[in-house]
Amino acid sequence: MIDISLLSSRSRQLAGLDISSSSVKLVELSANDRGGLRIERYVIELLPRDAVVDGDIANFDGVADGIRRALRRFGSNPKNVAVALPVTFVSTKKIVMPDGLRELDMELQVESEAAQYIPFALDEVNIDFQVIGPAGTPGDIEVLVAAARKDKVEDRIGVAEAAGLKVAVVDVESFAIEAAFELVVEQLPNSARGKLVGLVNIGASSTTFTVLRDGQRLYSREQQFGGNQLTQDIARQFGMSTEEAESAKRGDNLPPEYSDLLRPFMDSVALEVSRALQFFFTSTQYNAVDYLVLAGGCAVIPGLAEIVGGRTQVQTIVANPFSDMAQSSKLASKKLQAEAPSLMAACGLALRRFDE
Numbered sequence: 622m623i624d625i626s627l628l629s630s631r632s633r634q635l636a637g638l639d640i641s642s643s644s645v646k647l648v649e650l651s652a653n654d655r656g657g658l659r660i661e662r663y664v665i666e667l668l669p670r671d672a673v674v675d676g677d678i679a680n681f682d683g684v685a686d687g688i689r690r691a692l693r694r695f696g697s698n699p700k701n702v703a704v705a706l707p708v709t710f711v712s713t714k715k716i717v718m719p720d721g722l723r724e725l726d727m728e729l730q731v732e733s734e735a736a737q738y739i740p741f742a743l744d745e746v747n748i749d750f751q752v753i754g755p756a757g758t759p760g761d762i763e764v765l766v767a768a769a770r771k772d773k774v775e776d777r778i779g780v781a782e783a784a785g786l787k788v789a790v791v792d793v794e795s796f797a798i799e800a801a802f803e804l805v806v807e808q809l810p811n812s813a814r815g816k817l818v819g820l821v822n823i824g825a826s827s828t829t830f831t832v833l834r835d836g837q838r839l840y841s842r843e844q845q846f847g848g849n850q851l852t853q854d855i856a857r858q859f860g861m862s863t864e865e866a867e868s869a870k871r872g873d874n875l876p877p878e879y880s881d882l883l884r885p886f887m888d889s890v891a892l893e894v895s896r897a898l899q900f901f902f903t904s905t906q907y908n909a910v911d912y913l914v915l916a917g918g919c920a921v922i923p924g925l926a927e928i929v930g931g932r933t934q935v936q937t938i939v940a941n942p943f944s945d946m947a948q949s950s951k952l953a954s955k956k957l958q959a960e961a962p963s964l965m966a967a968c969g970l971a972l973r974r975f976d977e
């Protein structure tokens with residue numbers, strides 16, 4: 622797991638809080654003595670439209686209210702939460718430095734290197750770094766540096782605090798998703814060791830295509846495509862408001878003609894995925910991926926993996942980061958299984974509880 626946090630204080634009880642454009646999601650995990658994970662509770666609470674736009678908290682009160690509603694359904698408040706910033710507000714870079722530097726010297730080196738590549742003034746960012754391992758050159762190590770816009774970090778902390786929560790960790794959304802992805806990859810044959818796995822995260826307004834091998838990101842690209850398209854079609858076809866369409870879609874209570882909209886949407890997802898693959902092949906040295914993993918709220922659509930797999934001719938599964946975890950008896954298994962692909966970021970954030 623990438624252990625980088627733009628702000629972090631040691632904490633025992635911690636839940637993951639994912640503030641995304643469609644909803645607020647909370648996940649709490651626990652671990653037994655042998656490290657076995659268990660999902661204790663989770664909640665998905667819809668946000669008003671345009672409360673979060675391009676990862677920006679556009680309607681502060683709307684989001685704070687959404688978090689409060691989520692907490693009421695969650696039960697008691699978690700002591701601490703981990704939140705994430707969209708990667709657009711973070712710039713990351715791998716740098717090389719001599720091995721064996723003292724912590725303080727490393728910090729100084731990171732700062733001076735950061736000053737060269739960050740497009741902001743140093744006092745406008747929060748910086749963290751993590752040693753990745755030996756560099757190609759002997760005696761050197763490779764270090765991942767992340768710098769995030771302080772104002773965006775403060776927005777997230779502020780809105781969580783307004784809802785009565787304490788933020789203990791600020792992560793990067795793509796890192797959190799990749800942490801949960803590691804749990805999903807374990808479910809593939811031979812844990813997909815040495816294999817290229819494409820992760821397709823299909824959200825409400827955007828889709829991210831990332832290719833990873835053995836936990837290392839090789840490629841990532843975001844497209845403006847997502848479930849909002851289908852929601853608009855539903856609203857138009859059935860004369861509903863967007864909000865009505867959104868909740869009818871999630872609640873599975875739409876007339877049978879819904880399938881006339883759903884099928885073309887699924888086809889366009891498959892088309893987007895195959896385009897993303899082509900783009901990956903033409904812009905890198907690779908010409909195949911071994912598996913595709915579908916995540917995000919749209920991945921809950923039954924049969925989507927078959928359609929994407931059929932079009933791309935790549936073995937495709939739907940992400941469920943909880944499938945090897947124990948479950949609190951209070952949780953409805955079926956519902957959790959259905960909603961799991963949309964809980965990747967929240968799950969990855971909840972995993973921060975177990976950081977060393």
Ligand SMILES: Nc1ncnc2c1ncn2[C@@H]1O[C@H](COP(=O)(O)OP(=O)(O)OP(=O)(O)O)[C@@H](O)[C@H]1O
Nearest residue numbers: 641642643644824825826827848849871917918919
């Ligand atoms: N049962 C369902 N059937 C069809 N679509 C669904 C279902 N449940 C959720 N979705 C869709 O998934 C999308 C939300 O996915 P997700 O929670 O991953 O997005 P997000 O992270 O809020 O959005 P973004 O990443 O674009 O900011 C919405 O378009 C929603 O309508």
Ligand SMILES: [Mg+2]
Nearest residue numbers: 641824825917
């Ligand atoms: Mg998302």
